[in-house]
Every structure is written in structure tokens, then in C-alpha cells.
Amino acid sequence: MAVREDRTSVLACVDDEARKQGVAPGMSTARALARCSHLAVLEKNPSAEESAMGWLIALGFGVSPRVEATAAGEVTVDLRGVKNLEEMAGQIADRADRAGIAIRVGISDTPERAQWASYGRSHLSHAVTDEGLFGGMGLHEIPLPAEILRRLREWGLTCLLEFVRFAKGAVASRLGPEGVLLWERMKGRRARLLTVIEEPPVFRREMELEHRVETLDQALFIIRRLLEEVCSSLLAAGKIARSLELFWRTEAKVEGGHGFALPEATARVTPLFAMIEAYLSGVRTEAALQLIGLEAEPGDPLPEQRDFFEISAKSPFQFQETVGRIQGFLGEEKVGVPVREPTHHPDACELVPASTRIQVEEGAMTYGKNLGPALRRFRPPRPIEVWCEEGRPVRCIWKRSSHRIQAVRGPWRISGDWWDPRYRWSQEEWDVEWGSQFFCRLVRVPSGKWRWEGVYD
Known part of the structure; x- marks a missing residue:
């Protein structure tokens, strides 16, 4: 390896084969080539x-x-x-x-x-x-x-x-x-104290790009190289990756990135790269990339005790790869597992990241007596026109067709979040029957408008 000092190229280090030919560190490049004509001189790469x-x-x-x-x-x-x-x-x-x-x-x-x-x-x-x-x-x-x-x-x-x-x-x-x-x-009669590195190593690699990177294949080639370096550092430290962060910066100085919650901690390049490739297949940037980087959160490769009441995916990385492809097409905010929110609002839920393990809730596998028919909700609810007599619905109009309501139960009035003007809500629910054995739920909101929320089995 050669470095330049005062416009003179000198050798910073040499390998064993070069030493055998009489080449030594500190020697000028010209002198080294005179001793060994087939010497390969590499420029310093910071x-x-x-x-x-x-x-x-x-x-x-x-x-x-x-x-x-x-x-x-x-x-x-x-x-x-x-x-x-x-x-x-x-x-x-x-x-x-x-x-x-x-x-x-x-x-x-x-x-x-x-x-x-x-x-x-x-x-x-x-x-x-x-x-x-x-x-x-x-x-x-x-x-x-x-x-x-x-x-x-x-x-x-x-x-x-x-x-x-x-x-x-x-x-x-x-x-x-x-x-x-x-x-x-x-x-060995005088020893010094080590200047110990206080912070643990950071498993992060990034590359400033000299040439424009505009295609997915070009970006994946660089990402594969960075990922190999990160995984190599993890294995050298006896660690594995618990999560992975991909980040980039475009020529327009716009930064972007994505965090990967790994289904299983690993330091294997192939499954990690497949997951990144699946995500990037649906990502587009407005300008060419100027910087690409990866950072892994390290963890100890200890055996993990699985929960007896737990369902796991057979192939966690293949599952995560599929989820990544769906997120690339639909967006991260539209993919996940619905979880009920701690509120009485009907059908209130939020999306959490998809996991390769599903915890079986206590009592979920018990079989008891059915309390009644299941309500299959429409998402989103369908607007409908309803006529009332003495405050009770008697007729509804759906797709320009008028239907007489034969039976009605209700109303059931519910409300919540009254302490917050931004999220307060209230509604009244009616269970009605129209047509031949057609049961459904209608909801009236404070504005007076009606919604068709679903049908019963």
C-alpha cells in the first residue's frame, strides 16, 4: 500500500511475498518497483x-x-x-x-x-x-x-x-x-496502561458515492457489500443483529431510510439481503442516491426459550420478505396486524408491525356456547338514507331501492372520549330486519346522518 509524502510515493505496508523480494515499509515506490518489477502498488483507501x-x-x-x-x-x-x-x-x-x-x-x-x-x-x-x-x-x-x-x-x-x-x-x-x-x-520491565475504548463498537457502514446511483441493481450491489462488512464485524465480535437500519441520502439532500425488525436475530447475509431487496423493490426516490448506509443493533447469540402458547412462522425470513414486498407496494402505514385499542369505540383498532410469532390469548381455544350471530362489519361503513316515524326507523333507501323495515330493536346509545374535543364521539345503534331474513345494524350519528355498519350471519 502506498501513500504520498511531499509528492513522493512511499510504501506504508507490504505483505510477506514483497518482503521476500527485499521490499520494506518506508521504501519509495520507484525503488520498490526496481527491486520487484511485478509488485502491485495499491493507493491508500481511507x-x-x-x-x-x-x-x-x-x-x-x-x-x-x-x-x-x-x-x-x-x-x-x-x-x-x-x-x-x-x-x-x-x-x-x-x-x-x-x-x-x-x-x-x-x-x-x-x-x-x-x-x-x-x-x-x-x-x-x-x-x-x-x-x-x-x-x-x-x-x-x-x-x-x-x-x-x-x-x-x-x-x-x-x-x-x-x-x-x-x-x-x-x-x-x-x-x-x-x-x-x-x-x-x-x-518487559516497563508496561503502560491501555487507553481503553469506553463505548462498544458501532456496527455501521456507509458509503459516499462518487458516481450517480439511479437503478435498483446498482443500489443493491452496494448494499450487499455494506451488509457483508456489517455481518463480518458482528461475527468478529461474537454478536448477531437484532434489528437493521437502512438509510440513504439523495443528490437533492433528501434523507430516507427504513428500519427492519428482524423476525430472528442473525448475522447471515443471504436472508438479510433478501429482506432488504424485497422492501426496495417498491421504493422510488426523486433523485439519484449520494450516500447509502447500514447499521445493525447487536445482540448476544443466546438460545431463546420459546413460549408453549405461541404460534411461530415456519420460515420467519420468508414471511418478513413477503411483508416487505407488500409494504413496498402499499406503504408501511397500511400493512400490519390489527389490535384493539383500549376504548369502547366500536371497531377501534390500530395496526402494529407484523410478527412471525402470534401469542395465543388465554381462553382463545376454549369452546363455549355461542351468544348470538356474528356481526360482519363494513370497512368503511356505507352511507344510507333512513326514514323514521316517532323516532324509530321504518324505511331505508339503498342504491335507489326502498326497503320497508320489518322489525327493529334499539336504540343503544354509546359515547366516549367526552373529555377531548378532538376525539369525542357518540352514536346510537339499531338492529333492524328488512327483506327476507336480512338482519343488519344501522347507526345514527349526532349530525343526523345514518350509516350501514354491517350484517349479521
């Missing part, structure tokens, strides 16, 4: 580096609650209390392999020595002795101060272990306080 650093921090929190962002691309984790360090290191390596990210793990007794252990030739190094840490490690493999590095080379040293074996007095007389401080840190 967005990708930020994403990788977020993944690395999440990986650290998956191991310990004490994590320090030491430097760009480096995280230090306090492992005190971990019993099996080798097993833990293997789990870290497995998570990195699944994410497709190459990392180096160094374990030692102080933060500095752990950092130097990660510079070794092995991807996993666990050492607490001087020989295990610095044996066979060249001077260029650890970033040393330039003046100290120059003097060590003048002395003819080629291995860091030779420097560590010096006596403290010899180091002080030749290199001064700076050399003594470095020697004590390499010997």
Missing part, C-alpha cells in the same frame, strides 16, 4: 481502512471488554482472565479467515511486547521470553527510532536479541535515556 479498523475493534471486543485502538490497523486487547490463550487465538484466526482478512496475532506479557510479537514471521506468536520474542528478528522488523537504529547498525548488530542482551548500564552509556526506555520496554 474508507476501506476505516471499515477494516472497525472490524478489528469489533474482533477485540469479541475477546475482551478492554480494547485499545493502538494505531492504524493495530488493536491491543487485555487478556487477563482468559484461561486458554491458544484456543482463544485460534478462534480469532477462524473469524479472520471467514471474513477474508489477513491479520497477525501477538501475545505476550506487556502491551509493547505483544505488539512486537505480532511483527514476527509467524501469523500467530505467543512468547514471553526474550529468545522467543526477538530471536532471529532483524533490526528492520520493528519500527525503531532512526538514531538508535543507525547506532545499532554501526555496532554491527543484525538481530534485536543481541541488543536486548546488553546490560542496562551499557545501553545507558551508549544510547542515553531514550535507549534505556526502549531497552526496558523490550525486556
Whole structure:
């Protein structure tokens, strides 16, 4: 990877294959290409580096609650209390392999020595002795101060272990306080406290778009990439997503988004992407997209005890995908499960988000004696003309046809919300019969108008 300093491109880091060809960090790009003509030089990508650093921090929190962002691309984790360090290191390596990210793990007794252990030739190094840490490690493999590095080379040293074996007095007389401080840190005699990250990691990824995104396929391609990064960070931290938030901003500076209440907590990309794709199939924006992002609410992957009195969907994500498609066509406010409101207003209900689990109400499965015929309501009620004699309905007109009311019961007067002028209501209900065995309910409101509210079975 190359960065530019004073108009000169230098290498910030190199991989193992480049090291074998004599290429080292800090070398100019021209010099590196002269040594290795087939060297692939990549420009620095701040967005990708930020994403990788977020993944690395999440990986650290998956191991310990004490994590320090030491430097760009480096995280230090306090492992005190971990019993099996080798097993833990293997789990870290497995998570990195699944994410497709190459990392180096160094374990030692102080933060500095752990950092130097990660510079070794092995991807996993666990050492607490001087020989295990610095044996066979060249001077260029650890970033040393330039003046100290120059003097060590003048002395003819080629291995860091030779420097560590010096006596403290010899180091002080030749290199001064700076050399003594470095020697004590390499010997593990001086350890620092970690600057712990106080807040847990945020599983959020967003992308500023350089080119116009106007089609659904273009947006889905970017969303898939962001979703893979979010899920990878979740798995690295040992977490799963309990909910997901999709957000965007258009070129007209109009922001939009949608929250997904997941039917089951997961960190699998395929079902989450299918749910997002189903929702976006019915979404249209007035301008091209300028920014797209995703954020997941993390949760612990603990087994969940199901309720015995509960009905669950066989395929929760397929159910949620279907609901998402319906919401995309009809709008979120028109899709849901009707739930009765705590009021005496007839047929008063609200829509709540559709859930993959339905709680069976107590007594819902009992079979008792029917109290009477069921009223099948019209939604919305139908306006109708009614003639009355002595305050009782005697004839009604529906679709220009006049019908004589043969029997009538009522009225039943009900009202509610009288304390609030905005929502107060009142009405009187009549059960009537017209035609041949045709029973229905008519309602008169305070304005004097009538409504046909439904029919009885």
C-alpha cells in the first residue's frame, strides 16, 4: 500500500511475498518497483481502512471488554482472565479467515511486547521470553527510532536479541535515556496502561458515492457489500443483529431510510439481503442516491426459550420478505396486524408491525356456547338514507331501492372520549330486519346522518 509524502510515493505496508523480494515499509515506490518489477502498488483507501479498523475493534471486543485502538490497523486487547490463550487465538484466526482478512496475532506479557510479537514471521506468536520474542528478528522488523537504529547498525548488530542482551548500564552509556526506555520496554520491565475504548463498537457502514446511483441493481450491489462488512464485524465480535437500519441520502439532500425488525436475530447475509431487496423493490426516490448506509443493533447469540402458547412462522425470513414486498407496494402505514385499542369505540383498532410469532390469548381455544350471530362489519361503513316515524326507523333507501323495515330493536346509545374535543364521539345503534331474513345494524350519528355498519350471519 502506498501513500504520498511531499509528492513522493512511499510504501506504508507490504505483505510477506514483497518482503521476500527485499521490499520494506518506508521504501519509495520507484525503488520498490526496481527491486520487484511485478509488485502491485495499491493507493491508500481511507474508507476501506476505516471499515477494516472497525472490524478489528469489533474482533477485540469479541475477546475482551478492554480494547485499545493502538494505531492504524493495530488493536491491543487485555487478556487477563482468559484461561486458554491458544484456543482463544485460534478462534480469532477462524473469524479472520471467514471474513477474508489477513491479520497477525501477538501475545505476550506487556502491551509493547505483544505488539512486537505480532511483527514476527509467524501469523500467530505467543512468547514471553526474550529468545522467543526477538530471536532471529532483524533490526528492520520493528519500527525503531532512526538514531538508535543507525547506532545499532554501526555496532554491527543484525538481530534485536543481541541488543536486548546488553546490560542496562551499557545501553545507558551508549544510547542515553531514550535507549534505556526502549531497552526496558523490550525486556518487559516497563508496561503502560491501555487507553481503553469506553463505548462498544458501532456496527455501521456507509458509503459516499462518487458516481450517480439511479437503478435498483446498482443500489443493491452496494448494499450487499455494506451488509457483508456489517455481518463480518458482528461475527468478529461474537454478536448477531437484532434489528437493521437502512438509510440513504439523495443528490437533492433528501434523507430516507427504513428500519427492519428482524423476525430472528442473525448475522447471515443471504436472508438479510433478501429482506432488504424485497422492501426496495417498491421504493422510488426523486433523485439519484449520494450516500447509502447500514447499521445493525447487536445482540448476544443466546438460545431463546420459546413460549408453549405461541404460534411461530415456519420460515420467519420468508414471511418478513413477503411483508416487505407488500409494504413496498402499499406503504408501511397500511400493512400490519390489527389490535384493539383500549376504548369502547366500536371497531377501534390500530395496526402494529407484523410478527412471525402470534401469542395465543388465554381462553382463545376454549369452546363455549355461542351468544348470538356474528356481526360482519363494513370497512368503511356505507352511507344510507333512513326514514323514521316517532323516532324509530321504518324505511331505508339503498342504491335507489326502498326497503320497508320489518322489525327493529334499539336504540343503544354509546359515547366516549367526552373529555377531548378532538376525539369525542357518540352514536346510537339499531338492529333492524328488512327483506327476507336480512338482519343488519344501522347507526345514527349526532349530525343526523345514518350509516350501514354491517350484517349479521
